[in-house]
Amino acid sequence: MASTAASATPPTGNAVEGGVSLTRLYVLRATYLLLIVGLGAINLPELISHEPTARGVIPSLLGAVWLLALIGLRYPLQMLPLLLFELCWKTIWLLDYGLSQWMAGAATPQFTSDFQAIAPAPILFAIVIPWGYVFRHYVKKPGARWR
Template identity: 35%
Template sequence: MPSTSASPFPPVATWRINAMRFLFLLMAGIMGAMFVWPQLLFESADWDVMRGLAKSMLAALALMSLLGVRYPLQMLPLMLYEIAWKTVWLILIAGRAWMANKWTPDIEGLFYDCIGIIIAYFIVPWRYVWARYFAQPMEPLRQKA
């Protein structure tokens, strides 16, 4: 991304922005168009509440990912959310099941769905994330009079 001297954030390389676009496209295309949306549209009548809830949230995530194709830095929080939930699941659910020798076919299937998130760790511009979401001053709690 071309950097202007007025920007308080570190520049992000064009290759990294395009790689994030590709990840957002994968989230929207593979997760959304190929799996979740067809299931919601054609198979959801007999689902229990929790499965319907999870699939609906994944469908919304896939839909919002389309914005990330156009605006990858603005939609970076969505990518961070994807990284966070998959990492939590991999460590706390799959990791514990593996250590307790309670690995099931369902866990294995979701493990393979989630493990690809490791790629995002190498693509996300972490210096930008730090500057934008942690080092930047907090927005005021109330307007000054």
């Protein structure tokens, strides 16, 4: 009975969850919080108040990212695919669109704004994402059966 009670106690200090330290979990939560604040400030006003004829594709997508980042505060490791998605699309934009526009000297106000908002993110996500966990759970671990 004592062993059951001992195993039910929550981890303390720098104990690991899935091989990820408590400190790293808080860093992940801070990253989700950054997404929540950033997307909330930029995107929520447009979602709440928009023209009835607005397409709304991009605001809706960003609204979904915002909602999923809220879940990431509670479940930082389970929501890692959200951070991987953010890393991937921003890296693709930088390499395919940002770099070519920058090299062409297309420094329009819209490009400058987009570049400033997107360019730091891949570096941040590359630092924050626990790559060992990603490798163990998304690369090395066997996938679900097909049949």
